[in-house]
């Protein structure tokens with residue numbers, strides 16, 4: 542017996558992992574004797590929550606979890622005002638999340654309703670070679686109209702993904718990706734109260750067009766969490782004191798995404814290679830999710846409020862931003878606008894103070910089927926963010942599972958316009974700020 546068999550056996554109590562070349566591994570009769578009964582929500586695991594997302598249903602057929610995945614064209618809304626014709630699964634972009642339990646026997650029927658061939662690769666999932674889904678290498682590609690069957694026993698726990706592995710560049714750029722969450726059969730690590738999954742992705746959708754452009758290599762202009770760009774993203778809602786897990790997957794074409802959570806320190810507890818031993822976890826406030834990877838974080842939500850969570854690449858929190866703009870910061874247009882208007886009615890020079898005024902609330906007109914570069918409605922002002930941005934809403938009390946609305950700040954805990962008497966009291970002269978001290982020289 543080699544090491545891989547030994548590990549798989551110890552990971553799945555009571556389940557004998559099939560060797561790669563055994564009848565079990567190739568879907569033969571003995572395979573059905575090696576798996577465990579289908580894991581059930583509530584009894585075997587806490588179901589995950591997918592903001593803006595869906596799950597793929599299954600049925601129990603003789604102790605096997607049977608799924609049906611349909612690859613097809615999907616009309617998808619990225620945020621109010623922006624729709625595009627994408628490719629996805631079962632009417633969803635991205636595909637519905639697959640949620641199973643270690644030791645489950647799973648059977649996926651994959652029907653291709655696209656105009657092109659496709660396959661499904663189960664990314665990060667340990668399985669027999671012939672089930673790996675690389676078109677041409679492990680199987681014939683699934684022709685339009687055909688239905689293929691994939692079947693294997695799940696012998697790990699953690700967070701994986703699935704995606705097309707035929708003409709990846711086109712099909713993944715059009716949305717053909719999804720999460721594949723596997724709960725452990727026996728609990729691992731501290732019990733969590735909330736378990737979220739978020740897929741990160743990037744797209745090129747030129748204003749006024751209605752199909753993502755798969756040929757784009759560098760200049761992506763729609764950055765999404767579960768295929769939504771802010772202000773289309775749904776918040777993560779938790780009760781104060783709960784232990785929270787967030788699983789991030791990234792199948793962006795070209796970019797890694799450093800996801801920053803405000804207000805908290807967390808630990809990175811899992812990669813797609815499995816659980817990180819407690820002794821090897823370290824604290825972070827930003828988790829880098831490389832493309833082709835998953836990262837899982839955990840923390841106790843002990844501080845109430847509305848906390849921002851977003852990619853920290855600043856161009857990834859913009860919507861449909863063109864990057865070949867001249868730099869207008871500090872430019873004084875003078876009489877320019879008046880001179881240009883006879884040629885371009887309604888012309889107005891913009892961007893002299895940045896992009897903060899490009900939001901939807903400042904009645905900037907945008908082309909049809911496009912969204913403002915930034916801007917969601919906040920309780921105090923416009924939130925000048927877009928793209929890969931969402932909120933963690935932590936509340937002492939929750940009524941139901943829905944969005945609890947905006948957080949009511951306790952009196953005296955919010956940044957305010959400074960008052961004259963405060964400035965006087967603290968010796969602040971706004972016209973004569975103190976000179977900065979040298980940082981490198983020894984003082985005194």
Ligand SMILES: [Cu+2]
Nearest residue numbers: 798852854857
């Ligand atoms: Cu990013």
